[in-house]
Amino acid sequence: MATESLAGRRITQVTDRRTQTDWAYFVEEIAQRYVSADKITLIMDNLNTHSAGALYLAFAPARAKALWDRFEFVYTPKHGSWLNVAEIELNVMIRQCLSRRINHIDELRHQVAAWQAQRVLFARRRRRQGPGPILCLVAIGSQVG
Numbered sequence: 411m412a413t414e415s416l417a418g419r420r421i422t423q424v425t426d427r428r429t430q431t432d433w434a435y436f437v438e439e440i441a442q443r444y445v446s447a448d449k450i451t452l453i454m455d456n457l458n459t460h461s462a463g464a465l466y467l468a469f470a471p472a473r474a475k476a477l478w479d480r481f482e483f484v485y486t487p488k489h490g491s492w493l494n495v496a497e498i499e500l501n502v503m504i505r506q507c508l509s510r511r512i513n514h515i516d517e518l519r520h521q522v523a524a525w526q527a528q529r530v531l532f533a534r535r536r537r538r539q540g541p542g543p544i545l546c547l548v549a550i551g552s553q554v555g
Contacts, residue, residue: 413499422526424519430464441480453484
């Protein structure tokens with residue numbers, strides 16, 4: 411999962427495993443979504459599949475180098491995955507969508523795609539409505555009745 415929180419965008423991908431080539435194709439998908447960007451900053455964890463070598467396994471050397479050069483890769487600390495915004499978004503997805511047993515990967519893909527579509531609609535609605543009122547309820551030594 412990749413997320414651009416302030417814009418309300420996310421890219422999810424369900425694969426059979428988490429391999430280097432899976433990651434490389436995911437990076438390519440991100441690059442295709444941000445064609446007009448000169449440089450894409452990608453903050454991610456230190457998973458062993460997240461490396462330049464993965465791009466060279468999946469693509470021809472010229473394509474791998476071009477992809478590598480489009481990104482600025484920033485790694486979160488090894489014991490600080492909570493700093494990774496995508497981890498937070500992933501936990502939201504798990505609570506809202508995946509908190510039950512799903513037997514088939516096709517069903518999992520369908521559920522994740524439906525969840526992602528709902529999140530996009532929610533983000534668009536929030537942007538149209540603006541931030542809305544700020545509600546703060548404070549009760550200091552008050553009694554009812």
